[in-house]
Amino acid sequence: MIEQGQALPNVVLTELTADGMQNHQVTELFADKKVVLFAVPGAFTPTCSAAHLPGYVVLAxxxxxxxxxIIACVSVNDAFVMKAWGEAHNASELMMLGDGDAAFTKAIGLDxxxxxxxxxxxxRYAMIIENGVVTELAVEAAGEFExxxxxxxLEKL
Incomplete structure (x- = not known):
């Protein structure tokens, strides 16, 4: 599993935007930026839809x-599903990133x-990333959401 102080792997995450499908190299996307990235087990699933995504929308x-x-949500779903889920929750301030083949999730060992x-x-996790390096990592225990x-x-920023 990735740890604090380690750089993110250079894999591709996808995003469906008004300009069409965007393939983002993680190292380029997060270079020279401070990012909050959170991951959910699945779009449109109960805790993810009722609490996890809405919390970031409200506190964006x-x-x-x-x-x-950047505040980004990633899930092992395709970019089409992530876009629809983001629209359903008014997540216009967030990047909704698809990891359809789980390449990113597996590369960081959080599959x-x-x-x-x-x-x-x-x-289920969240991380703070500075210039592509994980500075804070919060992985939930099975069945937990804290x-x-x-x-x-927000308290850790």
């Missing part, structure tokens, strides 16, 4: 006021096998 202005350039629920998914929520990350 406060998080950005702490010098954060989990969920069997018939959805196969390989991401663990350390990765927006309020907890």
């Amino acid at each position: 202005d406060q998080i950005k006021a702490k010098g954060v350039d 989990k096998e969920t069997g018939s629920f959805g196969g390989v998914r991401s663990q 350390v990765s929520k927006a309020e907890s990350i």
